[in-house]
Amino acid sequence: MMARLPRYQESGLISADIPRMDFANIREQTRQTQTIGEALSKISQFAFGAAQQQREQENKLTAIGLRTDFEMEAARELASLKAQVDTGQIKDLTVLQQSITALAQKQTQVLGRYSAEQAAGLANSIGGQGRALMSVATEKLTNEYRAAFDVLADDAIKDEVTNLKTAIQADPSAEGVSMASFKALNTVMGIAPQTTKSQETIQKMRDGIVQAKSEVVAEYIASTEFASSATQAILRLEANDAGKYSQVWAGMDDKQKEEVFNRLKKATERRNIVMNNEFSSAEAKAAPLVRQLLTEDNSAKRKELMDKLENLPLSPEKLKSYQGYIDGAGVFASVEDPTLVLRLSRAAEAGTLSDSELIKNRSRLTKETFNSLVRNLGNPNNIIKDYGQRFDQAVGIQSANLPPSLPTAEARDAAVVARNTARLELSNYANTPINGVLPSNEQVEKKAKELLNNLGGSMASVWASAAASAKESIEVQVPELKGVDLTDDAAVERAIQAHVAKGGRAASATAASVREDIRTYREAIRRAPRPQQGTQQ
Amino acid sequence: MAAIVAALPSLQTIGTVLSVVSAVGDIQAGKAQRQQYNLQAQQTEVESQRKAIQYQQRSNDVLRRRLQANAAIAARAYAGGIDPFSGSPDIVRAANETAAGREYSMLLEDADAAMRGGMLQAELYRQAGRTAERTGFFQAATKLGTAALSYGKTTQTQAPIESRNFPSPTGGR
Numbered sequence: 001m002m003a004r005l006p007r008y009q010e011s012g013l014i015s016a017d018i019p020r021m022d023f024a025n026i027r028e029q030t031r032q033t034q035t036i037g038e039a040l041s042k043i044s045q046f047a048f049g050a051a052q053q054q055r056e057q058e059n060k061l062t063a064i065g066l067r068t069d070f071e072m073e074a075a076r077e078l079a080s081l082k083a084q085v086d087t088g089q090i091k092d093l094t095v096l097q098q099s100i101t102a103l104a105q106k107q108t109q110v111l112g113r114y115s116a117e118q119a120a121g122l123a124n125s126i127g128g129q130g131r132a133l134m135s136v137a138t139e140k141l142t143n144e145y146r147a148a149f150d151v152l153a154d155d156a157i158k159d160e161v162t163n164l165k166t167a168i169q170a171d172p173s174a175e176g177v178s179m180a181s182f183k184a185l186n187t188v189m190g191i192a193p194q195t196t197k198s199q200e201t202i203q204k205m206r207d208g209i210v211q212a213k214s215e216v217v218a219e220y221i222a223s224t225e226f227a228s229s230a231t232q233a234i235l236r237l238e239a240n241d242a243g244k245y246s247q248v249w250a251g252m253d254d255k256q257k258e259e260v261f262n263r264l265k266k267a268t269e270r271r272n273i274v275m276n277n278e279f280s281s282a283e284a285k286a287a288p289l290v291r292q293l294l295t296e297d298n299s300a301k302r303k304e305l306m307d308k309l310e311n312l313p314l315s316p317e318k319l320k321s322y323q324g325y326i327d328g329a330g331v332f333a334s335v336e337d338p339t340l341v342l343r344l345s346r347a348a349e350a351g352t353l354s355d356s357e358l359i360k361n362r363s364r365l366t367k368e369t370f371n372s373l374v375r376n377l378g379n380p381n382n383i384i385k386d387y388g389q390r391f392d393q394a395v396g397i398q399s400a401n402l403p404p405s406l407p408t409a410e411a412r413d414a415a416v417v418a419r420n421t422a423r424l425e426l427s428n429y430a431n432t433p434i435n436g437v438l439p440s441n442e443q444v445e446k447k448a449k450e451l452l453n454n455l456g457g458s459m460a461s462v463w464a465s466a467a468a469s470a471k472e473s474i475e476v477q478v479p480e481l482k483g484v485d486l487t488d489d490a491a492v493e494r495a496i497q498a499h500v501a502k503g504g505r506a507a508s509a510t511a512a513s514v515r516e517d518i519r520t521y522r523e524a525i526r527r528a529p530r531p532q533q534g535t536q537q
Numbered sequence: 538m539a540a541i542v543a544a545l546p547s548l549q550t551i552g553t554v555l556s557v558v559s560a561v562g563d564i565q566a567g568k569a570q571r572q573q574y575n576l577q578a579q580q581t582e583v584e585s586q587r588k589a590i591q592y593q594q595r596s597n598d599v600l601r602r603r604l605q606a607n608a609a610i611a612a613r614a615y616a617g618g619i620d621p622f623s624g625s626p627d628i629v630r631a632a633n634e635t636a637a638g639r640e641y642s643m644l645l646e647d648a649d650a651a652m653r654g655g656m657l658q659a660e661l662y663r664q665a666g667r668t669a670e671r672t673g674f675f676q677a678a679t680k681l682g683t684a685a686l687s688y689g690k691t692t693q694t695q696a697p698i699e700s701r702n703f704p705s706p707t708g709g710r
Contacts, residue, residue, distance in 0.1 A: 005609075005610050005613060005614075005625065005626060005629040006605075006606050006609035006610055006613065006629075007606060007629060007632070007633060008602060008603050008606040008607075008632075008633035008634075008636050008637050009602065009606075010636050010637075010639075010640060011598075011599070011640060013595075013640050013643055013644065014643075015643055015646065015647060016592070016647035016650060016651065018650070018654070019585075019650070019651065019654030019655070019658070021654070021657065021658055021661065022658060022661065022662075023661060024574060024577075024661055024662050024664075024665035025661045025662075025664035025665040025668060027665065028574075028664075028665040028666075028668035028669045028672065029668050031668075031669075031672055032668050032669075032671060032672040032675065035672050035675050035676055035679075036675055038679075039675060039676070039678070039679030039682075042679065042683055043679065043682055043683060043686070046683060046686050046687075047686070050686075050690055
């Protein structure tokens with residue numbers, strides 16, 4: 001066997017491991033990246049911090065300024081709302097509250113973007129002012145509401161009294177009256193709690209019930225249907241007989257019965273006044289007839305005149321007085337005393353000759369002289385006419401067809417009534433014999449002067465009333481004029497300008513109307529009586 | 538006392554100076570780190586060269602042992618009267634060549650790998666050094682920048698408040 005040839009002995013090498021790398025560069029880059037990141041973060045934080053701080057500072061300053069502006073604006077808005085409440089443009093509290101809330105929300109929302117703290121302060125401030133305004137408005141509107149209910153209650157009471165009277169007349173039984181009274185009281189009690197004076201309102205209705213009963217009963221017993229005279233009526237009532245209203249009468253207490261008697265008395269007086277007026281009117285018509293009878297000697301004519309006189313609704317006493325006056329005149333003389341004629345003629349010319357004087361001397365004068373003197377006696381109608389015009393002037397009537405130049409209908413009515421009363425009184429006086437003798441022209445004129453003076457006094461009151469009415473109208477239209485001296489041009493103008501500035505175009509129109517009223521007021525106080533100092537007696 | 542206080546530099550100035558000193562320190566630290574990385578790179582290169590040399594020495598051993606084996610084959614063939622360059626001796630010698638060649642080339646690759654790995658690692662260290670140096674600069678710049686902003690903020694005066702047009706919530710003023 002062949003020996004084994006030497007072989008190369010392999011050392012069993014394997015490839016060396018891949019050397020492990022230390023990636024220091026990546027580690028350093030990572031560290032660098034972190035460093036840069038940290039640096040940038042630090043710088044940005046710094047920058048952002050500064051910016052934020054600056055922004056906070058600016059916001060704070062902005063918010064303070066804004067709040068001041070908003071508070072001023074809110075004050076203006078609230079003042080405007082108050083003016084609207086005062087002038088009655090806002091009558092609904094809900095509308096007012098919504099306006100205040102909207103104002104507060106709008107402003108606090110805007111301010112809240114800058115500073116919650118300032119917004120809260122602003123909300124608190126507006127809220128406080130708003131609550132105060134709401135309180136004032138609530139009080140005002142509640143008062144107005146209650147005042148309106150006062151009027152409503154008064155109207156309701158009047159209506160219920162009228163209705164109650166009708167109901168009592170329809171059913172005068174005790175039960176019917178009780179039911180109608182209860183219904184009326186119940187209606188008013190429903191309104192009373194909303195008035196300013198609840199208890200007084202209910203009491204007014206109670207009084208109204210008494211009034212209704214009293215009026216119905218009084219009206220009945222004052223009528224001829226119940227009794228022909230007041231005396232008879234009283235006698236029946238004292239016997240508890242009130243006819244168909246006996247049950248109502250029986251249900252009345254002494255006070256209510258007293259009220260009925262009072263009403264009966266007033267009704268009787270009223271009736272007497274009417275009758276007296278009728279007599280006065282008859283006397284006025286009688287006077288010219290009497291005068292004609294004094295001078296008329298034609299028997300047929302005299303009879304005609306006497307018939308006319310007797311047909312007038314004169315009282316028997318008055319008719320007798322006239323007849324005595326005519327009969328007592330005597331007959332005419334055939335021969336007269338010239339001295340007497342001269343004296344009487346002079347007196348007639350001087351206007352001092354009275355009817356009584358002339359009639360007293362009738363038997364000493366011829367018919368011609370007597371008639372001449374009667375004509376010269378003058379007609380008191382001239383005086384009445386003359387003073388009628390003076391009365392017109394005194395009350396401001398320029399022409400009989402025109403109303404007096406007075407500012408209010410009430411004043412005009414008052415003036416016309418005063419004028420008419422004065423005229424009627426003068427006419428009655430001139431044509432009414434006193435103790436059978438007609439007043440002389442002198443006496444008529446004296447009476448006319450007296451009436452003219454009285455009329456002046458009445459008109460002074462009318463002017464005073466007109467001034468008060470004008471002042472009230474002025475103050476309602478322009479509240480700024482309250483307490484202002486309306487005769488002071490500068491003060492008045494200032495107040496009107498203030499009103500116009502506040503109210504705009506509508507206020508300008510009001511201002512024109514108010515200026516007219518102020519002219520009226522000044523004219524009225526110029527004519528109205530003024531309290532005189534040192535005249536106290 | 539007030540005079541002493543007045544004579545002292547302000548706090549802002551002190552803060553600024555300290556920031557500058559700190560920034561300089563950061564730059565120095567970056568540079569030092571770069572030098573350290575450079576040294577590490579050189580050390581790595583030396584180490585890799587040493588390893589490559591070791592591999593070369595071992596590859597020389599492989600060649601020497603192959604030569605010994607082949608010489609023994611030739612000697613024994615000659616001694617046996619066999620042509621050492623043909624027949625079995627030649628086959629055995631060829632096998633020896635193959636085995637030794639495999640180990641030789643492997644060791645040469647290892648040496649090459651050690652060299653290249655070392656150079657790569659050294660380059661990585663140098664890159665890290667440069668990066669560390671730049672990081673130092675960044676840190677310094679950041680410190681200086683922050684100091685400048687702080688200084689500016691603490692020394693700036695309050696600007697006057699100008700009137701502003703505030704928006705109106707109701708649209709009018």
